[in-house]
Amino acid sequence: MKNSDKSTPNWDRDPVLSVEHLTMxxxxxxxxxxxxxxxxxxxxxxxxxxxxxxxxxVFNCVTGFYKPTEGRIVMRHGPxxxxxxxxxxxxxxxxxxxxxxxxxxxxxxxPDHEISHKARVARTFQNIRLFGGMTVLENLLxxxxxxxxxxxxxxxxxxLGLPSYKKAQQEAVDRAVYWLEHTNLIxxxxxxxxxxxxxxxxxxxxxxxxxxxxxxxxxxEPAAGLNPRESAELNELxxxxxxxxxxxxxxxxHDMGVVMEISDHVIVLDYGVKISDGPAEFVKNDPKVIAAxxxxxxxxxxxxxxxxxxxxxxSSAGSKKKTTKTGTSSAGAPAKDAASKGxxxxxxxxxxxATKASxxxxxxxxxxxxxxxxxxxxxxxxxxxxxxxxxxxxxxKAAAPKASTPPAKASKSSNGATSASAxxxxxxxxxxxxxGRKTATKxxxxxxxxxxxxxxxxxxxxxxxxxAAAKAAPAASEVRIANAGDYPGxxxxxxxxxREGGANNLTRVKGIGPANEKKLNALxxxxxxxxxxxKKAEVQWVGSYLAFPGRIERExxxxxxxxxxxxxxxxxxxxxxxxxxxxxxxxxxxxQPKKKTTAKGGKA
Ligand SMILES: Nc1ncnc2c1ncn2[C@@H]1O[C@H](COP(=O)(O)OP(=O)(O)OP(=O)(O)O)[C@@H](O)[C@H]1O
Numbered sequence: 001m002k003n004s005d006k007s008t009p010n011w012d013r014d015p016v017l018s019v020e021h022l023t024m025x026x027x028x029x030x031x032x033x034x035x036x037x038x039x040x041x042x043x044x045x046x047x048x049x050x051x052x053x054x055x056x057x058v059f060n061c062v063t064g065f066y067k068p069t070e071g072r073i074v075m076r077h078g079p080x081x082x083x084x085x086x087x088x089x090x091x092x093x094x095x096x097x098x099x100x101x102x103x104x105x106x107x108x109x110x111p112d113h114e115i116s117h118k119a120r121v122a123r124t125f126q127n128i129r130l131f132g133g134m135t136v137l138e139n140l141l142x143x144x145x146x147x148x149x150x151x152x153x154x155x156x157x158x159x160l161g162l163p164s165y166k167k168a169q170q171e172a173v174d175r176a177v178y179w180l181e182h183t184n185l186i187x188x189x190x191x192x193x194x195x196x197x198x199x200x201x202x203x204x205x206x207x208x209x210x211x212x213x214x215x216x217x218x219x220x221e222p223a224a225g226l227n228p229r230e231s232a233e234l235n236e237l238x239x240x241x242x243x244x245x246x247x248x249x250x251x252x253x254h255d256m257g258v259v260m261e262i263s264d265h266v267i268v269l270d271y272g273v274k275i276s277d278g279p280a281e282f283v284k285n286d287p288k289v290i291a292a293x294x295x296x297x298x299x300x301x302x303x304x305x306x307x308x309x310x311x312x313x314x315s316s317a318g319s320k321k322k323t324t325k326t327g328t329s330s331a332g333a334p335a336k337d338a339a340s341k342g343x344x345x346x347x348x349x350x351x352x353x354a355t356k357a358s359x360x361x362x363x364x365x366x367x368x369x370x371x372x373x374x375x376x377x378x379x380x381x382x383x384x385x386x387x388x389x390x391x392x393x394x395x396x397k398a399a400a401p402k403a404s405t406p407p408a409k410a411s412k413s414s415n416g417a418t419s420a421s422a423x424x425x426x427x428x429x430x431x432x433x434x435x436g437r438k439t440a441t442k443x444x445x446x447x448x449x450x451x452x453x454x455x456x457x458x459x460x461x462x463x464x465x466x467x468a469a470a471k472a473a474p475a476a477s478e479v480r481i482a483n484a485g486d487y488p489g490x491x492x493x494x495x496x497x498x499r500e501g502g503a504n505n506l507t508r509v510k511g512i513g514p515a516n517e518k519k520l521n522a523l524x525x526x527x528x529x530x531x532x533x534x535k536k537a538e539v540q541w542v543g544s545y546l547a548f549p550g551r552i553e554r555e556x557x558x559x560x561x562x563x564x565x566x567x568x569x570x571x572x573x574x575x576x577x578x579x580x581x582x583x584x585x586x587x588x589x590x591x592q593p594k595k596k597t598t599a600k601g602g603k604a
Contacts, residue, residue, distance in 0.1 A: 009279075011040030011265050014079050016216055016248045017062065017121075022071035024057050024272075031057040032272040035071070039216065039265070041079065044242050044249040046259040046280075049269035052511060052555055055252040056126060058269070059218055062250075063123045064112030071108065075119045077215060078102020122214035124205040126221050126252075132194030136185055136204055139193050140176035143211045172211075179207035183237060199230035206237065216248045217241065223255040225580050231255060235262050260284060487544040489537030494524020504528050507584035508564055508573035511555035514585055516546055531561035 015038035024032040032054040039045045047055050060066040062073055074086050078101030085099040089106060096105040096118060105119040115121050131139050180186040183203040188196060193204060202222055209217055222238075223231050239262055241247050253259050259266060259280065266283040268276040276286045283289055503526040506517040520542070525531065534542070534557075543552045552558070560570050569577075579586035 009040065009265070010043055011038040011045065013081075014041045015039060015074075015081065016041040016076055017250065018072075018074040018076075019058065019062065020072040020074065022058065022061060022073065023069045024054070024061055024066060025069045030272055032061070032068075032269075035269070035272065035274055037267045037274060037277055039248055039250050041076075041248050042242060042246055043264040044238060044251065044262050045265040045267065046263040047250060047252050047267050047269065048254070048256075048259055049275075051513070052271075053269040054272035055269055056220060057272075059123065059220055059250075059252060062107060062115075063121055063218060064107065064110055064115040068108050073107040075105040075107055075115075075121060075216065076102065077104075077120070116212060120213065120215040121218060122209035122212045122216070123218040124202075124209055124220055124222060126224070130193040130201060130204060130208070132192060134193060135190050136180065136193050136196065137173075137176055137189040139204060140179060140208055140211045141172055143208045144172040144175065175211050175213075176207075179210050182240065183207040184233070199226045202226065202230075202234070203237065206241075210241065210245075210247070214247060216250060219249065219251040219253075221252055221254060223253055223258045225578070226255075231258055234258065238262055487541045489540035489544075491541050491545075492523065492525060492530065492534055492538040495526060495530065496524045498526040502589070504564070505576070505585055505587065505589045506531070508570075508576045508588070509555075509557050509560045510570070510572040511552065511557060512584075517585070519546060528561040528565035531557055532565045534558050 017039040018036075019038075020036050022032055022035045023030065035054075035058065047058060049055055057066065061068045061071075072090065076082055076086075078099060080101055082099050082101050082104050085097055085101075085104050086106075089097040089104055094106075095109045095114070096103055105115075107115050107119060107121070110119065131142060134142065177186065177189075180189055183206060185196075185200060185204055185207065188200065193201065196204060202225070206217075206219065206222065209219075219238075223234055226234060235258055238249055238251070242249055251259075251263075263280045266276070266278065266280050267274060268283055268286075268289050276283050276289045278286070503521065506512045506520060506525070506528070507514055509528070509531065512520065520526075520531075523542075523545075539552050539558065546552075560572070563570055564573060576584040576586060577588055
C-alpha cells in the first residue's frame with residue numbers, strides 16, 4: 001500500500017476506482033446489491049468471496065460488459081478523489097471529463113471499448129480468451145490494434161507506409177517484446193498461442209492486457225490452474241506491474257496464498273454484498289470472513305455447547321450422540337464452524353483458518369497442486385447456523401459412520417422459508433449466515449450474532465468424547481436428521497450409499513463444493529439424478545439444511561443436475577473437470593452415466 005498518511009488508507013485517499021452503490025439484477029436475482037468500495041491507486045486489490053458471490057459480475061460492470069442496474073463507477077486518471085469534478089461530470093450527463101489532475105470517467109455510462117481505450121481499464125477473463133491460432137506475438141499486436149489504426153490514419157498511412165505508422169508499428173512490437181520478456185514468453189513468441197501450456201497462456205493474457213497500457217488491470221482468477229511455482233511467478237509479475245509500472249491491479253482470486261501475499265487491500269463479497277474490507281491482515285482475521293468465506297479446516301473440530309446440548313437431547317431421545325468441541329481463536333475470533341467432516345462437527349480456530357488462508361492447505365484440491373484454495377465457504381455459514389446438524393456419514397477418522405447431530409440453536413433461530421423467498425426476490429441478498437439472510441439491510445448481522453453466540457461459549461468438550469460418540473454412531477442406513485421437521489419442505493429421499501460404480505462428483509454442480517458434497521452424501525444424496533428429481537419442497541429443505549436458503553434455486557442445482565445426470569456438461573462442470581475451479585474437486589470421478597446426450601448447460 002502506498003500510503004504516507006497512515007490514518008487514511010490509500011484506497012480512500014487516492015482511489016483510482018470507486019464503485020458506489022452498485023446493484024446488478026438479473027430478473028429477480030440480485031447478483032450484486034448496493035456494493036461500494038474503492039481501489040487504491042498503485043495498490044493490488046483483491047476481490048474475494050465464495051462461488052457465486054458476485055465477483056465476476058462486479059468485473060463485468062466495471063469493464064462495461066454489463067450495464068449496472070444502479071450505481072456509479074468512477075475511474076480517475078490523476079491523483080486524489082477529484083470529487084467536485086466527479087459530481088460535475090455526473091450532473092452533466094457526460095461520460096468523462098478532463099480535470100486539473102487528469103481526467104475522471106463514469107464507467108457505467110461508457111461502452112466497453114471506451115472503458116478499455118479511454119478510461120484505460122484492461123481485463124483478463126476467468127476462462128482464457130486468446131486467439132489460439134495466432135502466434136503469441138500476434139496476440140500482443142492485436143491488442144494494440146487501436147493505436148495502430150489511429151497511427152495509420154485508419155489504414156491509409158499503413159498502406160502508404162508513412163513514417164508515423166512505421167514508428168507506431170515499431171513501438172507496438174517493442175512493447176510486445178518487452179512484455180514477452182517479462183512474462184517469460186519470449187522464447188515462445190512465434191508459437192501458436194493455443195500450443196502454450198495453461199500457465200503460460202495465463203501469463204500471455206496478462207501480457208496482452210499490459211500492452212494496452214492500462215491504468216487499472218482487472219484480473220479474473222489469474223492463478224486458477226497454476227502450479228505452486230507458477231503461482232509464485234505470478235505473484236512476482238503482479239508486484240512488478242504494480243511497483244515498476246504503477247499500474248493498479250484489481251484481482252478476483254480464490255488462491256488465498258496469492259491473495260494474502262501480494263494484496264494491499266482485500267474486499268470480501270458474499271451473496272453480492274460486502275462483508276469485509278481492509279488490509280489483507282485485517283480481512284484474514286475478520287470473524288465475518290472466517291464465518292462466511294474462509295470456512296474451516298476439515299481436520300479441526302469445534303466445540304459449540306449449544307450443539308452439544310442438542311446432541312445430548314438427541315442422545316437421550318434415542319439418537320446416537322455426537323460430541324463437538326468449541327473454541328475461540330487465539331485472536332479472539334469465534335471458532336464457529338460446525339461443518340461436518342463425515343459426521344464429526346468441525347470448525348477451526350481463527351488461527352487454523354488463517355493458516356489455511358495463507359496458503360498452507362487446499363481442501364479443495366486445487367488444480368496444479370497449489371495450496372491455499374479455500375473450499376466453498378458455505379461450510380462455515382452452514383455450521384454457524386447449524387447446517388452441520390447433519391446426519392452421519394462415514395468419517396475418515398472412524399471406520400464406522402458417526403451419529404447424526406441435531407441442528408445448533410443458531411440454526412433453529414433462522415427461518416429457512418422466509419430466507420428462501422427473500423433471496424430470489426428483488427431484495428439484495430443479505431449476509432452470509434443463514435440467520436442473517438432474511439433482509440438485505442443487515443447483511444452480516446445474523447452471522448455476527450451467531451458468531452458472537454458461539455464466541456461467548458466456553459471451550460469445554462474434548463476429543464475423546466467425540467471418539468466415543470463416533471463408535472456409538474448408527475450405520476449409514478439409519479442416518480436421519482434429528483429434527484428434520486425444523487426445516488421447511490421435505491427431506492429428499494436418499495439412496496443411503498452410492499450405487500454400483502461409485503458416487504457422482506457433485507462438485508460439478510456449481511454451488512456444491514466439497515463441504516456441501518459431504519453433507520449431501522451424509523443424507524444419501526450421491527448422484528445427479530437424485531438432485532435432478534428434487535421438487536420445490538425438497539430444494540427448500542436442503543437449502544435450509546445447508547444453511548443458505550435460496551442459494552440452490554439461484555444456482556439452479558436441479559437444472560444443472562438434470563444436464564449432468566444425462567451425461568451432458570455445463571460450462572461449470574467443464575471447468576471443474578479441467579481442474580480450473582479451485583473450490584471444487586477436479587475430474588468426473590465416480591459413476592458416469594452411460595447414456596450420452598447432447599444436452600448442454602448454459603453458464604452454470
Ligand atoms: N448473465 C447472468 N444472468 C443471470 N445470472 C447471472 C448472470 N451472471 C451471473 N449471474 C448470477 O449472479 C450470481 C453471481 O455470479 P458471479 O459469476 O458474479 O459470481 P462469482 O463470485 O464470480 O462466482 P465464481 O467465483 O464462481 O466465478 C450467480 O448466482 C450467477 O448465477
